[in-house]
Amino acid sequence: MDVMTDLPHPARDEIRIEAVLHALADPVRLQMVRVLAQLPDDGGIACGAIELPISKSTRTHHIRTLREAGVVWVRPEGTARLTTLRRDDLDALYPGMLDGILKAPR
């Protein structure tokens, strides 16, 4: 597994609202984003560290969907991949959207 490879991410001006909304519309991915939103900006979490009752391959699929939509950064860190929320980009493109979604009743 080539965990050290740089993964493709859309630049800010390539991020499309439809893809972001699709990425966030899934309950598992939304829960991942809720967890990521609680981390400091310079943090990052190994995707396996987010407690979710799903398989590793399902987890990888969801992280990829979030990454390709422009919702998260995934960067290699040693032999792991660390995931962080692209809060700056989302807030710049869609001011207030992310905070509004995070306020959703559970």
Added chain:
Amino acid sequence: MDVMTDLPHPARDEIRIEAVLHALADPVRLQMVRVLAQLPDDGGIACGAIELPISKSTRTHHIRTLREAGVVWVRPEGTARLTTLRRDDLDALYPGMLDGILKAPR
């Protein structure tokens, strides 16, 4: 066609963020919401009046998805159905979300 029948809508506390995001993630439905957002709150538009290059049945399907997610009200008005955005409900549940989405670059 029973256009006079009252259609089911979720109450505010039945609206789920995942369903709202799914409803908004489609380009056609998002365009409908953009048009609806420009109408006065006491307005309403016959869904056929929104200019979109889609068939009537596709249009009906999309309006239904928006209605069932809690994004729009659809009420009978004579022999037509008028559609309005549930802005109050969305703003109360997810403050800032809708405005952020509507600010998305096109």
